[in-house]
Amino acid sequence: MNGASTMKKFLLAGAALAIGALSSAAALAQPAASQTILIQNARLITSGPQGVIENGDVLLRDGVIAGVGVDLAAPEGANVIDAAGRTITAGFIAPFSQLGIEEISLDREANDASPDPGFPLSAALDSLDAYNPTSSVIAVERAGGITRALISPQAGDKLFAGKAAVIDLSGRVASVTKANAAQLAMAGYSGAARSGDTRMGAWAMLREYLSEAASYAANPRDYLLRKREDRFFISDLEALGPVVAGREPLIISANSAADIRNVIRLKSDYSLNVIILGGSEAWRVARELAAANIPVILDAMQNLPTQFEDLGSTMANAARLQAAGVTIAFFNDGGTPHNMRLLPQYAGNAVAHGLPYDAAIAALTINPAKMFGVDAKLGSVEIGKAGDIVVWDGDPLEVTTRPVAVFIDGRAMSMENRQTKLRDRYKDLSKGDLPFAYRGEE
Amino acid sequence: MAVAAIAMLAACGKKGAESADHGTDAAPGAETSAVEVAAAEEPAKPADLIVRPPKDPFPSTYEPYPSKATLITGATVLTGTGERIENGAVLIVDGKISAVGPAASVSAPEGATQIDAKGKYVTPGIIDIHSHLGVYPSPSTESTSDGNEAVSPNTAQVWAEHSVWPQDAGFTRALAGGITSLQILPGSANLFGGRSVILKNVPSRTVQGMKFPGAPYGLKMACGENPKRVYGLTGGPSTRMANFSGYRAAWIEAAAYKKKWEDYWADAEKFYADEKNDSDKKGDEEKKPPEPPTRDLKLETLAGALNGDIIVNMHCYRADEMVQVLDMAKEFGYKVATFHHAVEAYKIADYLAKNNVCAAMWADWWGFKLEAYDGVRENISLVDAQPNSCAIVHSDSEVGIQRLNQEAAKAMADGAHIGHKATEEHAIEWLTSNPAKAMGIADKTGSLEPGKMADVVIWNRTPFSVYALAEKVYIDGALMFDRDDPKRSPRTDFEIGQPGNGFTGGAGQ
Numbered sequence: 038m039n040g041a042s043t044m045k046k047f048l049l050a051g052a053a054l055a056i057g058a059l060s061s062a063a064a065l066a067q068p069a070a071s072q073t074i075l076i077q078n079a080r081l082i083t084s085g086p087q088g089v090i091e092n093g094d095v096l097l098r099d100g101v102i103a104g105v106g107v108d109l110a111a112p113e114g115a116n117v118i119d120a121a122g123r124t125i126t127a128g129f130i131a132p133f134s135q136l137g138i139e140e141i142s143l144d145r146e147a148n149d150a151s152p153d154p155g156f157p158l159s160a161a162l163d164s165l166d167a168y169n170p171t172s173s174v175i176a177v178e179r180a181g182g183i184t185r186a187l188i189s190p191q192a193g194d195k196l197f198a199g200k201a202a203v204i205d206l207s208g209r210v211a212s213v214t215k216a217n218a219a220q221l222a223m224a225g226y227s228g229a230a231r232s233g234d235t236r237m238g239a240w241a242m243l244r245e246y247l248s249e250a251a252s253y254a255a256n257p258r259d260y261l262l263r264k265r266e267d268r269f270f271i272s273d274l275e276a277l278g279p280v281v282a283g284r285e286p287l288i289i290s291a292n293s294a295a296d297i298r299n300v301i302r303l304k305s306d307y308s309l310n311v312i313i314l315g316g317s318e319a320w321r322v323a324r325e326l327a328a329a330n331i332p333v334i335l336d337a338m339q340n341l342p343t344q345f346e347d348l349g350s351t352m353a354n355a356a357r358l359q360a361a362g363v364t365i366a367f368f369n370d371g372g373t374p375h376n377m378r379l380l381p382q383y384a385g386n387a388v389a390h391g392l393p394y395d396a397a398i399a400a401l402t403i404n405p406a407k408m409f410g411v412d413a414k415l416g417s418v419e420i421g422k423a424g425d426i427v428v429w430d431g432d433p434l435e436v437t438t439r440p441v442a443v444f445i446d447g448r449a450m451s452m453e454n455r456q457t458k459l460r461d462r463y464k465d466l467s468k469g470d471l472p473f474a475y476r477g478e479e
Numbered sequence: 480m481a482v483a484a485i486a487m488l489a490a491c492g493k494k495g496a497e498s499a500d501h502g503t504d505a506a507p508g509a510e511t512s513a514v515e516v517a518a519a520e521e522p523a524k525p526a527d528l529i530v531r532p533p534k535d536p537f538p539s540t541y542e543p544y545p546s547k548a549t550l551i552t553g554a555t556v557l558t559g560t561g562e563r564i565e566n567g568a569v570l571i572v573d574g575k576i577s578a579v580g581p582a583a584s585v586s587a588p589e590g591a592t593q594i595d596a597k598g599k600y601v602t603p604g605i606i607d608i609h610s611h612l613g614v615y616p617s618p619s620t621e622s623t624s625d626g627n628e629a630v631s632p633n634t635a636q637v638w639a640e641h642s643v644w645p646q647d648a649g650f651t652r653a654l655a656g657g658i659t660s661l662q663i664l665p666g667s668a669n670l671f672g673g674r675s676v677i678l679k680n681v682p683s684r685t686v687q688g689m690k691f692p693g694a695p696y697g698l699k700m701a702c703g704e705n706p707k708r709v710y711g712l713t714g715g716p717s718t719r720m721a722n723f724s725g726y727r728a729a730w731i732e733a734a735a736y737k738k739k740w741e742d743y744w745a746d747a748e749k750f751y752a753d754e755k756n757d758s759d760k761k762g763d764e765e766k767k768p769p770e771p772p773t774r775d776l777k778l779e780t781l782a783g784a785l786n787g788d789i790i791v792n793m794h795c796y797r798a799d800e801m802v803q804v805l806d807m808a809k810e811f812g813y814k815v816a817t818f819h820h821a822v823e824a825y826k827i828a829d830y831l832a833k834n835n836v837c838a839a840m841w842a843d844w845w846g847f848k849l850e851a852y853d854g855v856r857e858n859i860s861l862v863d864a865q866p867n868s869c870a871i872v873h874s875d876s877e878v879g880i881q882r883l884n885q886e887a888a889k890a891m892a893d894g895a896h897i898g899h900k901a902t903e904e905h906a907i908e909w910l911t912s913n914p915a916k917a918m919g920i921a922d923k924t925g926s927l928e929p930g931k932m933a934d935v936v937i938w939n940r941t942p943f944s945v946y947a948l949a950e951k952v953y954i955d956g957a958l959m960f961d962r963d964d965p966k967r968s969p970r971t972d973f974e975i976g977q978p979g980n981g982f983t984g985g986a987g988q
Binding site: 143144340373382386439 | 617825827829843844847854891944
């Protein structure tokens with residue numbers, strides 16, 4: 038290696054030395070302004086064509102991945118970091134969440150995820166209007182290795198929830214990766230409960246919305262002049278335009294095999310780009326889903342007959358879907374944002390129940406990127422993609438593993454957050470000269 | 480230990496006439512005895528004429544299932560007492576732990592089943608101190624929502640066991656996760672939610688067939704947001720101060736009720752003693768025996784908590800509230816055994832240890848309400864780091880209960896990152912012996928020690944891993960779950976014959 042004199046070198050401390058790891062993470066945070074970072078000597082799980090590279094290097098420059106391989110030369114002025122054999126993955130992507138729109142679930146003012154019953158609009162609601170990039174939840178999830186997320190409203194008492202967006206977890210104002218990344222609709226019992234308490238109502242209503250949206254999109258002026266049903270709001274129909282055109286994915290919450298078959302039919306009837314959310318019985322329809330090219334975002338720990346639509350729930354769902362060729366990703370806690378950092382644990386449990394390891398990593402990285410059409414930029418450690426990288430102190434899917442460094446768009450992120458500060462404030466309870474309120478902001 | 484166990488079992492097995500031994504110290508809801516006032520064919524003994532509310536009107540009918548003598552060898556054994564034995568052996572005989580030690584030191588009796596567990600781990604059965612299985616079962620429908628009697632802030636009169644649906648599929652999933660004992664609590668809508676029940680995780684037609692023999696009852700109480708949210712618009716409490724006035728008013732009433740019964744028993748003892756002494760004298764006018772107080776189920780449970788027969792489980796998130804609860808317990812002379820959830824326990828870990836109170840916690844749940852906003856991943860570890868602490872990993876979830884081992888693993892890892900390194904043999908106590916102690920069943924289960932119930936799990940690897948699976952789960956020595964044998968995997972009545980379910984591996988696997 039040349040250029041040693043011009044390089045600042047940072048060593049990630051040994052795995053056993055927890056304090057060392059924290060301080061090295063702090064050291065990593067310092068070169069944030071710098072544009073060029075070379076991370077050496079890592080086990081690279083690329084989620085891309087290069088597969089797994091042992092003793093690999095990643096070069097981050099100008100926010101993107103500029104090099105992936107073995108023994109990369111360090112450019113002049115690069116910060117060189119020795120990963121000491123640790124594992125690197127692409128930043129994990131949460132494919133369904135209320136991150137940044139829900140600070141505290143049971144606090145009305147701190148939760149914008151869904152409208153109260155009776156509120157008129159639905160599909161027109163835009164998650165980005167409520168999005169707060171400085172939500173304390175973001176830094177907490179980021180420290181767990183999540184670098185991007187789909188943020189979606191939850192449905193009020195209407196079938197559609199609104200517009201979802203892909204964001205990054207840097208906390209920057211300019212953290213929106215893709216607006217209008219998806220729309221969310223309720224089917225299954227979630228749909229029935231909003232449609233006269235019958236699935237017949239849900240499917241009839243969904244079709245009606247989609248037909249109206251197509252009709253509006255075909256000729257808005259004509260539609261407005263025509264005598265029409267007053268239960269549709271123009272802004273909702275407008276929001277559904279890209280959905281009925283097949284450009285914007287429609288995430289449909291459905292669980293039973295019967296409801297999922299209806300989704301497959303709906304996709305075909307309206308030429309939609311649909312993604313199943315939930316899919317607890319999806320394994321029973323796995324081949325049809327694969328043939329229809331419908332991905333599934335599933336809760337890998339759903340193995341109970343929570344409702345009648347979940348009777349076939351099994352820990353083997355992920356493995357069976359993957360084996361049939363269905364693209365899968367994971368969500369947890371119904372999308373509430375506070376523990377998206379546990380997605381690797383969900384993936385790990387899927388592996389414990391038969392999902393191949395590399396498929397589990399793909400489900401956390403490249404698969405969600407594909408679902409929302411951002412895979413050209415995200416989801417793998419490949420040249421030209423965004424510099425979203427996580428350095429882990431062990432197997433990323435293991436419950437005892439934590440990230441030691443997180444990069445978003447090539448910048449080292451702070452690993453601190455409200456939780457680490459609270460912890461530091463109270464980790465020593467001995468009485469000081471001043472109250473606890475004076476601790477923890479050094 | 481064995482002696483204590485026998486004494487406890489004996490005490491709980493007592494019926495009828497022997498209950499007189501408990502004398503006037505016994506309070507309502509206390510040990511043994513029945514109202515079964517001797518259906519006197521022989522002349523009634525005076526003690527039989529003294530009315531005592533029945534202690535155990537819905538007695539456990541659980542009996543261990545048949546087991547074979549079993550020797551498990553070669554595994555890493557985490558005993559639940561802080562010990563770790565590499566290449567260890569656990570011998571099960573007659574449903575009890577018979578021997579634990581290095582493999583070379585334990586030999587199999589004639590005809591024993593031998594299990595080579597090389598490369599695997601053996602731990603005590605996992606215990607969840609906080610579960611709503613059965614009272615909020617799967618499927619979750621209006622028909623099955625039986626966990627919160629949310630009609631009044633004090634429903635100490637209700638008993639969780641009367642809501643438990645034994646056909647909840649959640650029990651089977653928990654079994655596949657190594658759960659052998661669990662406490663079912665009423666929900667947290669009320670200041671006083673009602674009585675809990677401790678179960679062995681064995682499928683049964685009846686809840687009595689699951690009840691942990693000889694386990695004490697618990698009382699569920701709740702702090703903070705939940706009670707005031709539920710009753711804020713219907714007469715209160717609508718504030719935290721009213722939560723406290725509600726608790727204290729109830730304790731005052733309970734203390735008076737307790738005293739009424741104690742006075743009655745004292746009077747009655749004296750009356751019958753006098754009657755016996757006077758029985759030789761003739762011609763005295765007939766004296767009337769003292770009248771027992773009227774039973775009140777609500778106050779009976781609270782009085783039982785005051786005299787220590789019923790264990791107090793307090794749902795509480797905030798540090799400041801927990802410390803106030805400790806003062807209230809001193810005011811009324813009762814003991815809080817465990818704070819449940821205790822998301823801010825790390826802020827007052829010193830108070831908890833000093834007051835000998837356990838904290839039952841999640842590894843990382845937070846943010847779902849304001850009183851859970853200050854959650855930190857190191858909570859369990861920081862509580863555990865105090866001398867004489869009692870940290871417990873709990874679930875409060877039909878999903879989490881399936882993987883308490885993983886919750887403990889996360890807590891262990893996060894503690895290590897700030898220098899609180901807990902060994903596996905120590906961390907396993909968070910989900911075995913510590914909850915057993917907090918639930919009053921530590922003399923019977925929660926560790927691998929000779930004489931204890933053979934509640935044992937064989938894991939395919941260290942349980943502190945996302946890839947760990949419970950391979951075999953023994954309850955009282957009987958093999959109740961075997962991942963490799965579909966015939967040893969329970970299916971509930973609700974699930975059997977349902978489409979789709981037949982293709983899963985049983986127990987939701």
